[in-house]
Amino acid sequence: MENSAKNNPVEFNPELDVSKDDINAYLDSQDRTSIYDFKDDESSFYKLDSGLTEEIVNKISEEKHDPEWMHEFRLKSLDLYNKIPVPQWGSPIDGLNMDNIVTYVRPNTDMKASWDDVPEEIKSAFDRLGIPQAEHDYLAGVGAQYDSELVYHNLQESVAAKGVVYSDLESAMTGEYADMVKEYFMKLVPPTDHKFAALHGAVWSGGSFVYVPKGVTVEVPLQSYFRLNAKGAGQFEHTLIIVDEGADLHFIEGCSAPKWNVANLHAGCVELYVKKNARLRYSTIENWSKNMYNLNTKRALVEEGARMEWVSGSFGSHVSYLYPTTILKGRDSQCDYTGITFSGKGQNLDTGCRMVHLGENTSSLVTAKSLSKDGGINTFRSSIEVMPSATGSKSSVDCSSLMLDDISRSDTIPEIDVRTADCNIGHEAKIGRISDDAVFYLMSRGISEEEARSMIVSGFANPISKELPLEYAAEMNNLIKLEMEGA
């Protein structure tokens, strides 16, 4: 019993520790293909390409009263979608039913599920998470409206007094900020990026537009949850946020309730522009139903002296590809990424983040945690790229994975691409399990085994939950407890 390493409830084996020599060796071996590049595979592309036609895209555009530029944008994106192959490097997405998705995006099709079709586990999760009945219907995709209009409206009014614009993207596209939308829309995530970005460009629908004027601090977090009822949101929604110079915003997207959708693809897009000396915190908890392919693209552009903070909780979905990218463009810009991923039975979640250091003295800090149980697979990918211009930059990646049984899997795939000697890079990855000694310790105080494991897991997740607003942290803890049941 005299083993001090056993004093931690989570037993870790250091897996990787990159030294400066490693980085130099790495520099010499440069010019590898980025993990974010897509390889050509014509066959799979043709297999999946059926049904999304110009006619459908025209109809979407018409229904949304797109300005002409957006109509053209959609058609160009469609063309790209038909040309770009399906990515082959990550978790398999063979189960993705493109026909279904195409039917879903076809306007005026009523593809609502019936309450009877909603899986039992989702219904009971609603109850246990304390989601009101009205929201049940919306979240389950059986009710079109969730009556949050009032809350949303009040929130909108309170920030409008400060000149903050918070609306759905469709109305922003034709309103007072039309030029701004045109200037920024899909500039950070162009439809050329990958197949699902192209799909998004062609059929996007719903989402949020936020503009915070110079020097304005938004005191309360803006929460997209309150406007979930926007038509078509939650499938191909687009979030565009511009935080102007010296301004400060916390935006929260998503909610802890599992969202059930008939079509099983989520290809949303998030573009965040953080101007000089501004700060943006972007928090998400995503809990997609377990039939969902969550292929979401998120990117932030950070200017001089500005700060970007990602707080990300990924639960649910069948397969996820989620790697928020931050481009630290301006000197002295900073980014913190704090994320947790929980994958259970039948789930293959491929998450992580990418930091691109362009400006001098830029810094990035990555804290990632993952949990896997019941055969769930977690892959953590990080890509830290330090360009020659980014002298004096710092980056630190800390990734720890907890496997809750013997049949689950956890992989860490870090990539570090450093092109200047004048920088400081650190990477640490740990993979472990819950220690039996820790469980016994808690049980010796009268705590049940299930509760003891749950306490240890909550403690492991604590660095992430403490970054969330209180009610979201509580929701996340409930979610972890729910996922832990029967572990």
Added chain:
Amino acid sequence: MGDNLLKVEDLSVGIESGTILHNINLTISSGETHVLMGPNGAGKSTLGNALMGNPAYKIEGGKIIFDGEDITELSADKRARAGMFMSFQNPLEVPGISLESFIRNAIRQKTGKPVKIFQFKKDMEEIMKLLDMDPSYAERDLNVGFSGGEKKKAEILQMLMLSPKFAILDETDSGLDVDAVRTVSKGIKEYQKKFGGALLIVTHNANILESLDVDYTHVIVKGNLVKTGGPEIIGTVNEKGFESFIEEAAK
């Protein structure tokens, strides 16, 4: 008194690599303080862990009766709820949960009733004062970054807050300086006095016992209880070590 709160009958305990304890018999009644001494590797901690229900230690034979109930097959949490407690030799660090909310949680789970916050806070403050613990420790994550001494004090704090009928103190004095040993002893005395609690103090040195009233002393050598007697045995061990007991065991 004499109620046989804990009755260990012919208990044999092993781990994967083999049997450690052989046919242990031990009876402890309410309010009694027993000391278990023995050289390193004799099986002292194994007995403590087996009594508390550590699943790493397998019961190969015999029975443990606690408070009239056969608890041989019960899990540790159920033993704790029945009134057992163990102060760990190496208390585990649990990030993300404060010492205070951990104790509150444990009391709630043990009693099945909500904890009265005001009384709870008052009790906890008093005990922390008695144990010479800085009040800020209540808010800190359980044992995380605590010094060896603070960890042991936190164990005694938990014991006093959970008020068990019977507590095992596994090497609570090991690695402590003289002052810390004295403070911890104060806590143990409080437990004897206030709750009339029964104790099994597992130790291989006698410092912690100086200021405590001891009823019985047991000596364990190579997994066998070789001697049971009064507090005078502690003196023998102090003077001569375990040599004579080892020789006796070899006969």
